Amino acid sequence: MELKTIKTHYTPVRYFEGGRGQPLVFLHGAGGLAADDAFLAKLSESFHVYAPLIPGYGDSDECHEIRDMLDFTLHTWDVVNALGLKDPVLVGHSMGGMIAAEMAAVCPNDVSRLGLIAPAGIWLDDHPVADIFTKLPYEMPALLYHDEEVGKARLTTGLALDDPKFLQGFLVTNARQLGMAGRLLFPIPERGLSERLYRVKAKTILIWGDSDKVVSPVYAHEFKRLINGAQLVSIPEAGHMVLLEKPRETIAAIQRLA
Amino acid sequence: MKFTWFNLMPWPYLPDDFREKNRSVWVDIDQALFDPEKSHEVYNTYMDLLEYAGTVGFDGIGVNEHHQNGYGIMPSPNIISAGLARRTKDVALVVLGNSIALYNPPVRVAEEFAMLDCISGGRLVAGFPVGTSMDTNYCYGQIPSLTREKYQEAHDLIIKAWTERKPFAFNGRYTKLRYVNIWPRPIQQPHPPVHIPGGGSVETYDFCIDNTYSYSYLSFSGYIRAQALMKGYWDRVTARNASDTSPYRAGFAQTICVAESDEEAERLYAEHVLYFYNRCLHVYAGFADAPGYRTIKTIQTGALSQYAPPRAGYAKLTWKDLIEGGHVIAGSPETVRQRMEDLITSLHVGNIFCLMHVGNMPKEKCMYSTKLFAEKVLPKLRNMFPDFADDDRFWCKPMKQRVAAGRLPSELDAADAVSRVLA
Numbered sequence: 001m002e003l004k005t006i007k008t009h010y011t012p013v014r015y016f017e018g019g020r021g022q023p024l025v026f027l028h029g030a031g032g033l034a035a036d037d038a039f040l041a042k043l044s045e046s047f048h049v050y051a052p053l054i055p056g057y058g059d060s061d062e063c064h065e066i067r068d069m070l071d072f073t074l075h076t077w078d079v080v081n082a083l084g085l086k087d088p089v090l091v092g093h094s095m096g097g098m099i100a101a102e103m104a105a106v107c108p109n110d111v112s113r114l115g116l117i118a119p120a121g122i123w124l125d126d127h128p129v130a131d132i133f134t135k136l137p138y139e140m141p142a143l144l145y146h147d148e149e150v151g152k153a154r155l156t157t158g159l160a161l162d163d164p165k166f167l168q169g170f171l172v173t174n175a176r177q178l179g180m181a182g183r184l185l186f187p188i189p190e191r192g193l194s195e196r197l198y199r200v201k202a203k204t205i206l207i208w209g210d211s212d213k214v215v216s217p218v219y220a221h222e223f224k225r226l227i228n229g230a231q232l233v234s235i236p237e238a239g240h241m242v243l244l245e246k247p248r249e250t251i252a253a254i255q256r257l258a
Numbered sequence: 259m260k261f262t263w264f265n266l267m268p269w270p271y272l273p274d275d276f277r278e279k280n281r282s283v284w285v286d287i288d289q290a291l292f293d294p295e296k297s298h299e300v301y302n303t304y305m306d307l308l309e310y311a312g313t314v315g316f317d318g319i320g321v322n323e324h325h326q327n328g329y330g331i332m333p334s335p336n337i338i339s340a341g342l343a344r345r346t347k348d349v350a351l352v353v354l355g356n357s358i359a360l361y362n363p364p365v366r367v368a369e370e371f372a373m374l375d376c377i378s379g380g381r382l383v384a385g386f387p388v389g390t391s392m393d394t395n396y397c398y399g400q401i402p403s404l405t406r407e408k409y410q411e412a413h414d415l416i417i418k419a420w421t422e423r424k425p426f427a428f429n430g431r432y433t434k435l436r437y438v439n440i441w442p443r444p445i446q447q448p449h450p451p452v453h454i455p456g457g458g459s460v461e462t463y464d465f466c467i468d469n470t471y472s473y474s475y476l477s478f479s480g481y482i483r484a485q486a487l488m489k490g491y492w493d494r495v496t497a498r499n500a501s502d503t504s505p506y507r508a509g510f511a512q513t514i515c516v517a518e519s520d521e522e523a524e525r526l527y528a529e530h531v532l533y534f535y536n537r538c539l540h541v542y543a544g545f546a547d548a549p550g551y552r553t554i555k556t557i558q559t560g561a562l563s564q565y566a567p568p569r570a571g572y573a574k575l576t577w578k579d580l581i582e583g584g585h586v587i588a589g590s591p592e593t594v595r596q597r598m599e600d601l602i603t604s605l606h607v608g609n610i611f612c613l614m615h616v617g618n619m620p621k622e623k624c625m626y627s628t629k630l631f632a633e634k635v636l637p638k639l640r641n642m643f644p645d646f647a648d649d650d651r652f653w654c655k656p657m658k659q660r661v662a663a664g665r666l667p668s669e670l671d672a673a674d675a676v677s678r679v680l681a
Contacts, residue, residue: 062554067404134396134544171547171557179403179550186548187399 008078011063015052019044023088026051027096030181039243052079056180069191073102091115105196113257114202118215123190130214146211146239197226204230207253209238262318262352263311264611267304268329270618272537282542283328284392309345314632318350325397329538336370343378344663350654355385360398363433364412368419368440375444379660387455395548403550408432420449451652458487459556463494472652474509481601482584488605505643506652509609515588516630523588528577534617536573591634602642
């Protein structure tokens with residue numbers, strides 16, 4: 001994948017691009033995206049992938065003017081338009097799924113294929129979505145992955161939190177990324193999406209890991225109920241990072257949209 | 259120098275195994291540990307102590323705002339201050355302060371502070387903290403990376419509400435009001451002095467310097483660790499070409515315990531100081547700093563949250579560590595005087611917030627320590643900054659003629675007065 005920059009009204013946007021096939025826009029979750037993301041690499045074998053970073057993620061600056069759900073939604077539409085794409089396959093994971101679902105609800109005639117991987121955006125009192133903001137780094141693997149050991153290997157390798165210099169860099173990145181994410185997810189990741197999902201016209205695939213501890217699979221059924229004709233693909237032995245734990249199954253589900 | 263006697267109002271009944279059995283003293287502290295009936299005496303004792311401090315020579319008595327917090331059972335400092343305004347005469351009421359981003363609409367703060375200023379005859383010192391991440395983000399749900407913008411807007415609204423003499427419309431992003439026209443408005447003109455508690459944000463330094471507000475560093479880490487941070491502030495004062503470097507541009511909170519001798523101080527106060535540092539400061543690290551609450555600029559300067567505990571944790575600190583590290587200044591009047599001089603000179607601060615009630619300290623010991631400080635230490639520190647003796651920009655200016663509470667006539671005199679009117 002190649003890291004590129006495109007201009008939008010308020011801010012330059014960094015995005016990964018690669019692969020060939022139908023254009024697909026992938027919106028990342030609150031954890032962000034790295035150049036060596038294994039899921040993106042695999043996805044680009046069957047699609048021409050564009051994966052824009054939310055301002056503040058990666059090496060980009062946060063954007064002061066993007067404050068609320070509508071801002072994020074319109075900003076991401078600005079990115080799609082700037083990339084010159086018409087009706088790409090739209091896929092989002094977690095927070096990115098929340099944004100993708102909003103985009104499809106706000107502009108139902110511009111999205112015909114929607115893939116939502118464990119999206120955030122709905123709240124059920126009996127099944128609280130995990131509070132990712134209070135979690136300490138060592139708590140993340142068990143929360144995000146079905147297999148904690150796999151998660152540990154991915155998440156904590158190279159974290160030298162005892163080194164003040166590393167810690168400062170880590171905190172800066174964290175503040176920049178999760179600071180922006182907090183505008184959609186803090187303190188409760190719900191901004192009225194469920195009242196707008198009736199507008200979605202896209203063919204929609206919901207993809208969920210059976211052992212998701214961040215957004216419980218209960219939500220899969222809620223999304224399915226609210227989006228007309230949505231299909232659910234449940235993937236066993238996968239947590240919230242289903243796309244990294246079971247990339248083959250996740251991509252097979254997305255391919256149903258092609 | 260201005261000395262303010264401060265009470266955080268800690269809950270004094272946290273069990274011995276509090277650390278082991280609970281993850282945090284703040285935000286999600288166990289409801290079962292609070293006993294409303296016991297709190298009746300706790301609140302009244304704490305208010306008695308504040309009133310007592312107001313009679314022995316302190317310039318101010320201070321309160322602050324915390325939420326869902328086992329060491330600060332004062333979600334509304336204004337309620338406490340209203341009581342104090344009635345029962346004290348001359349002392350400044352230092353409310354440090356109201357977390358203005360949390361009030362909806364923020365004119366509520368303009369109104370309540372105006373009421374306090376009016377009831378007290380102009381004795382209010384008004385604090386506007388951004389608020390800790392625990393209070394502001396986790397307890398009161400503000401979005402971390404938008405908190406400062408909301409704070410800034412609330413500040414602008416409050417100051418305008420205090421100073422504008424005609425109704426005005428306020429079209430903010432977070433507050434929209436068609437008719438802002440607060441009744442009452444404060445006695446002090448153009449408005450009560452403003453102190454801003456901060457924890458090392460560069461933005462807060464500049465905000466204080468540019469508006470002639472006093473910057474208060476309210477830390478539990480003590481004056482030795484605070485030197486780097488305060489130096490950062492004073493460097494900024496110089497860099498921004500402020501008109502002067504008056505020590506009253508800054509304040510500092512310090513835990514202080516006075517006894518007849520150093521040994522007596524340890525014997526009397528160690529258990530209460532350790533209660534505070536070991537139990538009360540047991541804050542879950544995940545609550546210390548919601549991502550986005552601090553600006554990138556601030557993190558890059560290396561100022562980490564004071565609530566992120568020291569590497570080894572407060573729990574392991576002994577009385578000796580706390581004294582040597584300057585977390586706590588304790589000892590005989592002479593020991594305390596020397597260390598206070600060191601504090602005042604090294605930090606260059608004119609406002610001292612004296613944390614004289616510590617942890618689960620009983621009222622008798624607290625009075626003893628308070629009286630010794632007021633009589634044997636405070637007078638010797640009065641004139642540390644003779645060059646700035648006339649600087650009154652950062653302190654309240656009470657009315658000359660003030661009424662005292664409880665001055666109704668006798669019922670007989672009242673009846674006489676009524677009959678004279680009727681005749």
